[in-house]
Amino acid sequence: MTYHNPPTTPRKSATFDDYTLSEIRRAAATGIYDIRGAGAKRKLPHFDDLLFLGASISRYPLEGYRERCDTSVVLGTRHARKPIELKIPITIAGMSFGSLSGPAKEALGRGATLSGTSTTTGDGGMTEEERGHSKQLVYQYLPSRYGMNPRDLRRADAIEVVVGQGAKPGGGGMLLGQKISDRVAEMRTLPKGIDQRSACRHPDWTGPDDLEIKILELREITDWEKPIYVKVGGARPYYDTALAVKAGADVVVVDGMQGGTAATQEVFIENVGQPTLACIRPAVQALQDLGMHRKVQLIVSGGIRNGADVAKALALGVDAVSIGTAALVALGDNDPRWEADYNALGSTAGAYDDWHEGRDPAGITTQDPELMKRVDPIAAGRRLANYLKVMTLEAQTIARACGKNSLHNLEPEDLVALSIEAAAMAGVPLAGTSWIPGKGGL
Amino acid sequence: MPATTISKAQREQGHARIFDLGQQPLRELNQALHQLTPGSNETAWEVLNPKGSHSVAVGVDQPVAVDVRGSVGYYCGGMNAGGAITVHGSAGPGVGENMMSGSIVVKGDASQYAGATGRGGLLVIEGNASSRCGISMKGIDIVVHGNVGHMSAFMAQSGNLVVLGDAGDALGDSIYEARLFVRGKVGSLGADCIAKEMRPEHLELLQGLLDRAGVTGVKAAEFKRYGSARTLYNFNIDNADAY
Numbered sequence: 001m002t003y004h005n006p007p008t009t010p011r012k013s014a015t016f017d018d019y020t021l022s023e024i025r026r027a028a029a030t031g032i033y034d035i036r037g038a039g040a041k042r043k044l045p046h047f048d049d050l051l052f053l054g055a056s057i058s059r060y061p062l063e064g065y066r067e068r069c070d071t072s073v074v075l076g077t078r079h080a081r082k083p084i085e086l087k088i089p090i091t092i093a094g095m096s097f098g099s100l101s102g103p104a105k106e107a108l109g110r111g112a113t114l115s116g117t118s119t120t121t122g123d124g125g126m127t128e129e130e131r132g133h134s135k136q137l138v139y140q141y142l143p144s145r146y147g148m149n150p151r152d153l154r155r156a157d158a159i160e161v162v163v164g165q166g167a168k169p170g171g172g173g174m175l176l177g178q179k180i181s182d183r184v185a186e187m188r189t190l191p192k193g194i195d196q197r198s199a200c201r202h203p204d205w206t207g208p209d210d211l212e213i214k215i216l217e218l219r220e221i222t223d224w225e226k227p228i229y230v231k232v233g234g235a236r237p238y239y240d241t242a243l244a245v246k247a248g249a250d251v252v253v254v255d256g257m258q259g260g261t262a263a264t265q266e267v268f269i270e271n272v273g274q275p276t277l278a279c280i281r282p283a284v285q286a287l288q289d290l291g292m293h294r295k296v297q298l299i300v301s302g303g304i305r306n307g308a309d310v311a312k313a314l315a316l317g318v319d320a321v322s323i324g325t326a327a328l329v330a331l332g333d334n335d336p337r338w339e340a341d342y343n344a345l346g347s348t349a350g351a352y353d354d355w356h357e358g359r360d361p362a363g364i365t366t367q368d369p370e371l372m373k374r375v376d377p378i379a380a381g382r383r384l385a386n387y388l389k390v391m392t393l394e395a396q397t398i399a400r401a402c403g404k405n406s407l408h409n410l411e412p413e414d415l416v417a418l419s420i421e422a423a424a425m426a427g428v429p430l431a432g433t434s435w436i437p438g439k440g441g442l
Numbered sequence: 443m444p445a446t447t448i449s450k451a452q453r454e455q456g457h458a459r460i461f462d463l464g465q466q467p468l469r470e471l472n473q474a475l476h477q478l479t480p481g482s483n484e485t486a487w488e489v490l491n492p493k494g495s496h497s498v499a500v501g502v503d504q505p506v507a508v509d510v511r512g513s514v515g516y517y518c519g520g521m522n523a524g525g526a527i528t529v530h531g532s533a534g535p536g537v538g539e540n541m542m543s544g545s546i547v548v549k550g551d552a553s554q555y556a557g558a559t560g561r562g563g564l565l566v567i568e569g570n571a572s573s574r575c576g577i578s579m580k581g582i583d584i585v586v587h588g589n590v591g592h593m594s595a596f597m598a599q600s601g602n603l604v605v606l607g608d609a610g611d612a613l614g615d616s617i618y619e620a621r622l623f624v625r626g627k628v629g630s631l632g633a634d635c636i637a638k639e640m641r642p643e644h645l646e647l648l649q650g651l652l653d654r655a656g657v658t659g660v661k662a663a664e665f666k667r668y669g670s671a672r673t674l675y676n677f678n679i680d681n682a683d684a685y
Contacts, residue, residue, distance in 0.1 A: 030679075031679035031680075032677065032679050144578075145540060145559040145578060145580070148540055148559065148561075149521070149523075149540070149542055149561065150501050150503065150521040150523060150540075150542065151523075153521070188599075189561070189580040189581060189599045189600055190599055190618060190619075191618070191619060191675070193676075194618075194675035194676060195675065195676050195677050197597075197616075199578065199597060203555055203558045203559055203574065203577040203578045203596075203597075204517075204535065204536040204539050204554075204555040204558040204559070204574075204577070205535075205536075210516070210535070213496050213497070213515070213516045213517065214516075214517070216496060216497055217496065217497040217500050217516070217517040217520050217536075217539075220468070220469070220472045220497045220500045220501065221472075221497075221500050221501030221520065221521055222501070223472075223473060223476055224469070
């Protein structure tokens, strides 16, 4: 009788998992790092790690469908003669024409306008599609300065000086040649077909003192009418917020590492910056330390998905949130109806992120005239408006349960954390305790 | 020199509108300039006592002449569209940044990033310019009578940079389609920037720029042309050492 050892089940390394192995093989074959769109895909401490307490005896709730819960917010009350008044505290983040198609930009404008909120230009200048369909449009002032001109500066309702982006703090963009149509090339003053390397830093200022003077110039050009936002990637939120305030910002925008991008190195997206959740409390703390909380408004973005995320961000002290990836999904990005096309590109609906290749089956992140036709700007705009309405209703439902007649009355006291990490990052107690890591308690 | 400055006769006849920044706030000057409408008779402006003020005459949007009597700080003439601005002194960082059209003449020297991201018009610096002159320029013409510092024309996309003196290190680093003409020495060329043949069309173009900038006694043939080798226009891993 022969004894056979039972075979050991093959075991793959947790360190060298299937994705890591495939990426090593891809790098070895091509000699170039992976470039992709969207934001960080790794699991990070996030709003899911927080819970609302709701009201019982110690707090008094409001009737869900009867009692008013205000959602409006005013941005730019510090210096601007014409602050931005929004009906909901959810704005559309900057996404460039060039990265996105014209119909997609139009749809964002339509959806935002139906919802009483603003949309934002991106690294490609202002298009008629978005100006024409956005009641309130924020004009981004970017390091590349593609398409920058005083006419559009004056046509904007606010100006956002972009210093950094959550997906790539310290990094510039890369729009590969295949997406450079005649129109995109003309707007960017660059030859058709070349890779367009957006600068990582502004060409004509080099630090916070210069930024202060730059903001003064922008205010002078626009006669002190427009709110000036300063957007930073979530890297050093306390100091960056404090310096933005010092430089004269009306609004500070902090974009966490789940924030999306059109195209950057995968290794950058996944390894640089801090999770959105970790950015909020330091940014709020900076405003509080300076006595500027609620005087300089704070917008936070990066991975906002639903009304609970909105309510949690507001409870932690922000004035509004911004959405990018979620807005694209609402328009139809990564929709399973195009599954066969995603498969043909070696991907699947829900995972497609090679936006820089210009072959987006959903017609959103492309300049291909045929693919662009797949976006109906009116219907897609309606979907975005529906989504924004749902998020707002969800946030209101939670706020009323916490006894608040305004979303902005939510506070850290309404929250607990499910993990020590989230408790430490958000500065709220671990559930079932009064312990905030680093701050004592039981 | 282009007929941009206010004539003595104009001043004596009271045709120039005068702003004294020693007495009046900058806001009033810029607001008054912005309120000009096409066809306005107020075409001559004079700014006294700038004393290094930032953002003097930014966002001009009409074809008016603005004479600034003294030196200015950051961003003088920023985003100028159609104005003919003359600084009778030196200019701080970012003079004429993102200029759209018109002209800016600096009688003295200019600090860093003069003409940054400029899209059109003519910027003339009669003295020297510091580092990053013409950085990311997108169609502007810049003529510097003296020298320019390091990293000038970095990522320059289009337009022309003319330097009568010397250029510092890393000239034209990562340049796109801008044309650079240097009469003196070049410290070093940046990535993807090379010396190029001066063909007849370039001589003609350069001579026109010299004429427009009021340069006399200098021939276009005295300059060398520099521009993009275009090897970095599409990423190739074999070029990684250049980055």
